[in-house]
Amino acid sequence: MMKLFSAGVSLALLPAIVCADPLPSWEGESETQIIDFVQSVTDPKSEDYVIPSDRIAVFDNDGTLWGEQPVYFQLIYAVDQVAKMAESDPSILTSDALKAAAEGDYEALMATGKEGLIEVLKITHSGMTVESFQASVAEWLASATHPKTDLPYNKMTYQPMVELLRYLRDEGFKTYIVSGGGIHFMRVFTQEAYGIPTEQVIGTYTETEYHVTDGVPQIVKAPAIGFVDDKEGKPINIERIIGKRPIIAGGNSDGDFAMLEWSTAGEGPRLGILVHHTDAEREWAYDREGHVGVLNRGLDEAAERGWVLVDMANDWSRIFTGSK
Amino acid sequence: MMKLFSAGVSLALLPAIVCADPLPSWEGESETQIIDFVQSVTDPKSEDYVIPSDRIAVFDNDGTLWGEQPVYFQLIYAVDQVAKMAESDPSILTSDALKAAAEGDYEALMATGKEGLIEVLKITHSGMTVESFQASVAEWLASATHPKTDLPYNKMTYQPMVELLRYLRDEGFKTYIVSGGGIHFMRVFTQEAYGIPTEQVIGTYTETEYHVTDGVPQIVKAPAIGFVDDKEGKPINIERIIGKRPIIAGGNSDGDFAMLEWSTAGEGPRLGILVHHTDAEREWAYDREGHVGVLNRGLDEAAERGWVLVDMANDWSRIFTGSK
Numbered sequence: 195m196m197k198l199f200s201a202g203v204s205l206a207l208l209p210a211i212v213c214a215d216p217l218p219s220w221e222g223e224s225e226t227q228i229i230d231f232v233q234s235v236t237d238p239k240s241e242d243y244v245i246p247s248d249r250i251a252v253f254d255n256d257g258t259l260w261g262e263q264p265v266y267f268q269l270i271y272a273v274d275q276v277a278k279m280a281e282s283d284p285s286i287l288t289s290d291a292l293k294a295a296a297e298g299d300y301e302a303l304m305a306t307g308k309e310g311l312i313e314v315l316k317i318t319h320s321g322m323t324v325e326s327f328q329a330s331v332a333e334w335l336a337s338a339t340h341p342k343t344d345l346p347y348n349k350m351t352y353q354p355m356v357e358l359l360r361y362l363r364d365e366g367f368k369t370y371i372v373s374g375g376g377i378h379f380m381r382v383f384t385q386e387a388y389g390i391p392t393e394q395v396i397g398t399y400t401e402t403e404y405h406v407t408d409g410v411p412q413i414v415k416a417p418a419i420g421f422v423d424d425k426e427g428k429p430i431n432i433e434r435i436i437g438k439r440p441i442i443a444g445g446n447s448d449g450d451f452a453m454l455e456w457s458t459a460g461e462g463p464r465l466g467i468l469v470h471h472t473d474a475e476r477e478w479a480y481d482r483e484g485h486v487g488v489l490n491r492g493l494d495e496a497a498e499r500g501w502v503l504v505d506m507a508n509d510w511s512r513i514f515t516g517s518k
Numbered sequence: 519m520m521k522l523f524s525a526g527v528s529l530a531l532l533p534a535i536v537c538a539d540p541l542p543s544w545e546g547e548s549e550t551q552i553i554d555f556v557q558s559v560t561d562p563k564s565e566d567y568v569i570p571s572d573r574i575a576v577f578d579n580d581g582t583l584w585g586e587q588p589v590y591f592q593l594i595y596a597v598d599q600v601a602k603m604a605e606s607d608p609s610i611l612t613s614d615a616l617k618a619a620a621e622g623d624y625e626a627l628m629a630t631g632k633e634g635l636i637e638v639l640k641i642t643h644s645g646m647t648v649e650s651f652q653a654s655v656a657e658w659l660a661s662a663t664h665p666k667t668d669l670p671y672n673k674m675t676y677q678p679m680v681e682l683l684r685y686l687r688d689e690g691f692k693t694y695i696v697s698g699g700g701i702h703f704m705r706v707f708t709q710e711a712y713g714i715p716t717e718q719v720i721g722t723y724t725e726t727e728y729h730v731t732d733g734v735p736q737i738v739k740a741p742a743i744g745f746v747d748d749k750e751g752k753p754i755n756i757e758r759i760i761g762k763r764p765i766i767a768g769g770n771s772d773g774d775f776a777m778l779e780w781s782t783a784g785e786g787p788r789l790g791i792l793v794h795h796t797d798a799e800r801e802w803a804y805d806r807e808g809h810v811g812v813l814n815r816g817l818d819e820a821a822e823r824g825w826v827l828v829d830m831a832n833d834w835s836r837i838f839t840g841s842k
Binding site: 247250324368377381391392393395399402403404406410411413420426429430433434435436437438452455456459 | 779
């Protein structure tokens with residue numbers, strides 16, 4: 195509709211629209227594979243044509259649309275937040291995990307294991323309304339910067355992926371995030387960073403409660419995890435919320451495998467995309483080992499499944515939106 | 519966008535578009551209140567103007583967008599389905615509830631209580647892929663007819679509400695269903711009946727499981743209830759899935775009260791709509807008592823809360839889309 199309208203008001207611009215490179219920060223085979231696919235499903239004369247309402251594209255967030263090193267950015271928010279909370283009330287530091295977080299000591303925090311991390315997440319992600327949680331995240335995004343790049347975290351989105359999202363929407367796709375990250379956290383920045391509205395952000399969530407106090411209804415974040423949007427949880431959540439099988443799915447780790455597997459197993463043309471972190475200089479190089487973004491099965495099976503394996507070092511001329 | 523495009527291709531049509539009654543089956547005060555509200559939030563010069571991305575409208579389904587008497591239509595599907603399943607395998611009739619269902623004896627079924635109903639729902643709503651469940655619902659919709667009206671169930675949608683949904687979309691709203699009914703059941707007919715795509719259908723759901731058999735991934739409906747989208751569950755689910763507070767909410771029972779309460783308590787202009795079943799002749803007359811669509815608190819508080827109380831007998835010149 196956007197294109198039709200543009201054409202309606204100014205036909206003179208049409209050749210420019212058609213000829214411009216829709217993915218200026220992409221290079222090589224990955225770019226060609228993606229553009230060929232999109233053209234084949236959007237050309238009404240193509241036998242692979244897909245009607246606009248079925249053009250669903252889903253993308254993981256951490257490591258796919260923005261960085262995820264040295265740890266998930268949402269964890270950095272939580273750790274920073276514990277320090278901030280402890281400033282006004284040191285009595286909250288009732289455990290080794292919380293003390294480590296308050297000191298920004300990630301090594302000591304990791305040493306407390308999964309339970310320690312859950313403690314840090316619970317104290318920073320529950321017991322407040324969704325609005326006040328999101329105000330806190332917005333404040334953090336406006337001031338915090340990444341230890342390696344010195345960029346605000348919401349400028350560490352991948353420029354090539356931002357271009358891909360925009361290109362897909364221009365071609366009639368509905369673009370979704372399907373992430374292990376929290377919905378309330380992500381929704382603070384997804385519209386501005388990616389052009390993705392809150393209702394197209396699927397992710398992990400805490401349980402929430404509906405309270406009416408003095409006639410004012412509020413939705414409050416509770417400590418219990420409601421749904422973990424990772425691995426098999428991704429196709430389950432997509433089916434539950436979108437109710438259609440995507441024709442494009444993109445990720446970067448084995449946590450995205452089931453999402454790509456299910457999406458690309460549907461009938462008709464399908465595109466799977468795996469972002470491979472190969473650029474130690476401009477970003478980070480990692481795959482088979484580590485505590486985030488582990489990619490084994492995807493790396494082993496991408497070729498036989500026909501998935502596009504994006505080599506960040508060679509296929510992207512630019513990495514972060516925040517740095518040229 | 520639709521309007522802009524229409525205007526772009528044929529300005530001559532504009533006066534006709536502007537003058538046509540957008541709600542031809544509505545009459546009286548309800549129609550005026552709705553149109554006044556929509557005009558005030560869509561007129562860029564109005565102080566109540568709302569940007570298109572915040573124009574979220576949510577509607578209950580049973581009793582709001584289509585009929586719900588003598589019992590929820592989804593229960594009729596389940597009962598019919600038990601009979602069908604028993605034809606090929608009578609050994610499934612292991613309880614009084616299932617035997618009653620197979621005989622279409624609703625009185626005997628109701629006498630088995632909540633447990634009996636759950637048994638009937640479980641056997642008909644789990645243990646199969648989502649696709650095969652939906653194929654079965656589609657088959658039922660294509661053949662079953664309502665005992666009183668003799669209409670197919672998907673022709674028992676309310677014509678005035680179908681007009682309202684279309685009018686809202688024409689005015690830049692995103693229209694959602696938020697129903698106690700099942701998502702997989704509703705999604706079979708919502709696009710055709712209401713113009714509402716699967717991703718805008720929120721409701722109750724069973725848990726689902728992701729299975730890969732011989733390399734083929736499938737999503738299978740499990741017996742456990744995952745979420746009951748009723749009462750407080752409605753605002754919780756809306757916040758979780760849409761992530762925005764609707765500016766219009768419509769329902770017909772106290773199961774919708776929290777949804778209307780939360781939606782209309784937001785800042786700025788808000789519209790609550792309650793469909794009041796007052797038409798014993800063309801439909802059914804019921805409110806404060808019964809086993810479906812009980813409306814007490816809504817009826818008591820609609821006026822003070824400024825919600826539109828739709829008097830079906832007087833405010834709707836037509837009821838079902840399937841009957842003139």
